[in-house]
Amino acid sequence: MNAGDHDPRCRSCAHFFNEPQYLERSFPGWRSLGSAYGAARAEDGICERHGTYLSARQWCRHYVARSGTVAAMADLE
Amino acid sequence: MQAVGKPDPGAAHTLDRRMGWREIYLKEDWWAIWLGVGIVLAAWLFFANGSTIKWIAITPKKWSSFGQLLDDFAAHSSQYAVQFAAWLAIFCVSMRAMGHRLAHFVPSFVFLYIGSVLIIMVGAWDKASYYNLEAPLVALAVGLIISNLLGLPQWMDTGFRVEYYIKTGIVLLGATLPFTLIVWAGPVAIAQASIVSIVTFLVIYFAGKKMGLDRRLCATLGAGGAVCGVSASIAIAGAVGAKKEHAPIAITMVIGWAIVMIFVLPIVCRALGLSAGVAGAWIGTSEFADAAGLAAAQTYGNYVASGAGVAGKPDDAIWAFTLMKVVGRDVWIGIWAFVMAIIATSRWEAQTDRKPDAAEIWWRFPKFVIGFAVASLLVTAVASQYGYADYNKTVVPKLIAPIKDLRTWAFTFCFFSIGLTTRFRDLAQAGGRPFWAFTTGVAVNVALGFVLSVIVFGQYWTVLSRP
Numbered sequence: 001m002n003a004g005d006h007d008p009r010c011r012s013c014a015h016f017f018n019e020p021q022y023l024e025r026s027f028p029g030w031r032s033l034g035s036a037y038g039a040a041r042a043e044d045g046i047c048e049r050h051g052t053y054l055s056a057r058q059w060c061r062h063y064v065a066r067s068g069t070v071a072a073m074a075d076l077e
Numbered sequence: 078m079q080a081v082g083k084p085d086p087g088a089a090h091t092l093d094r095r096m097g098w099r100e101i102y103l104k105e106d107w108w109a110i111w112l113g114v115g116i117v118l119a120a121w122l123f124f125a126n127g128s129t130i131k132w133i134a135i136t137p138k139k140w141s142s143f144g145q146l147l148d149d150f151a152a153h154s155s156q157y158a159v160q161f162a163a164w165l166a167i168f169c170v171s172m173r174a175m176g177h178r179l180a181h182f183v184p185s186f187v188f189l190y191i192g193s194v195l196i197i198m199v200g201a202w203d204k205a206s207y208y209n210l211e212a213p214l215v216a217l218a219v220g221l222i223i224s225n226l227l228g229l230p231q232w233m234d235t236g237f238r239v240e241y242y243i244k245t246g247i248v249l250l251g252a253t254l255p256f257t258l259i260v261w262a263g264p265v266a267i268a269q270a271s272i273v274s275i276v277t278f279l280v281i282y283f284a285g286k287k288m289g290l291d292r293r294l295c296a297t298l299g300a301g302g303a304v305c306g307v308s309a310s311i312a313i314a315g316a317v318g319a320k321k322e323h324a325p326i327a328i329t330m331v332i333g334w335a336i337v338m339i340f341v342l343p344i345v346c347r348a349l350g351l352s353a354g355v356a357g358a359w360i361g362t363s364e365f366a367d368a369a370g371l372a373a374a375q376t377y378g379n380y381v382a383s384g385a386g387v388a389g390k391p392d393d394a395i396w397a398f399t400l401m402k403v404v405g406r407d408v409w410i411g412i413w414a415f416v417m418a419i420i421a422t423s424r425w426e427a428q429t430d431r432k433p434d435a436a437e438i439w440w441r442f443p444k445f446v447i448g449f450a451v452a453s454l455l456v457t458a459v460a461s462q463y464g465y466a467d468y469n470k471t472v473v474p475k476l477i478a479p480i481k482d483l484r485t486w487a488f489t490f491c492f493f494s495i496g497l498t499t500r501f502r503d504l505a506q507a508g509g510r511p512f513w514a515f516t517t518g519v520a521v522n523v524a525l526g527f528v529l530s531v532i533v534f535g536q537y538w539t540v541l542s543r544p
Contacts, residue, residue: 011095021176026321027311029328032499033335033366034307035240037175039106040410041308042440043096044315053311054318057434
């Protein structure tokens, strides 16, 4: 598989998690006055590699396709 | 702290597929539109054919003795049963589409509905206002007691969808708010809310920076106090690429202060003798979340309805709140997120692969506002075909009042859910510096909101329903 088979953004990265039930469990209190199912979240999620919360449309040089293939950003740029 | 665990691989949100327009069945905002506008269209169809949905929009009547209450409930028990079945059926469809387990949703919604019936009954007691037992406050207090002292299993949270219920209620609220009023008051609401939002954000941001907090945490806290509470905090956290632990800190701050304000703002407004419209504007400016603010605004509206000597109409408080909070603050969340993403990537990060994307303005837009405007337009168009006398005699009781009653149910589901899902022991420890940074912003926000709502634009909000 080459990197072109994937859109190499966070949304398809193995380090990125944005499933809403998982996010609501990760951020205690979110569902008390908000919701991971709301439009304002867009597709944001947690990057477990960097310990950050960010947009699914972002990317970085540590991208790993969810299948496990490492896609070096240097090859993509 | 609850266990987080790993994501559910069978969830409806396929992780590596772009959401795009699939959000029309995966996001609560859209379901609030389908449900809210669907109810309004059904109400209009019945009305156009000389009938009404009043039968199913049953609520407990005012009562002064238990016998009276029980007799009324027994006489309308079949209406409650059908109404419950209707709510359950439409929520089941939407909850399943969004990936929730119906085996969890159904029992928790049964609990929520029964509790809501009891809460609305308490609110309908003719002495309720005297004892400060307004339905929103009772719902919140009872929910907090159950979740913090008695405890419910975590899976029951599936039925306690605060945001979904409040958004549905706001769409229904649109049907009771003349579109002309939105056009007339919207620009003032936007101007007032913008002043307060920008000032509050800057105060929290710079107070936090002064205390040595990370800039991304400062921005996340600032958005929570300035824009639309938890949703804004999390949207800004995503836009600036905040650390994972930043959002829970902001959530703790927003929830803590929002719950305090639900109880404090209506009491202070009442003590100051503010008119319903002015109080609603102040609450809309100074509360941090839609659900919490509507609880406070509806409480104040109930004071007016109970003849507590407050000027204005009961709906003025809710209308002014909604104009200020939803039109003045919520709709700008996408722009806030985009601007903060530009600042974060161009000023804060020396080397970054991240890039702001203007499309986020649309994807983060709180779509339920579209449903709110559509519902308002629909009912305003129908009402415009009637003279004033016919409007009050026909349109209000047969079309608008039943929608308003269903709105009361949606709001009660929401207020009760706030209490049921707020477990103080589960919230993240915020620490002293975030607390003081946020609290500084709260103090400025409340004071500035008061000056703008009462002094600068006071005359304007006082005559809200008489433009």
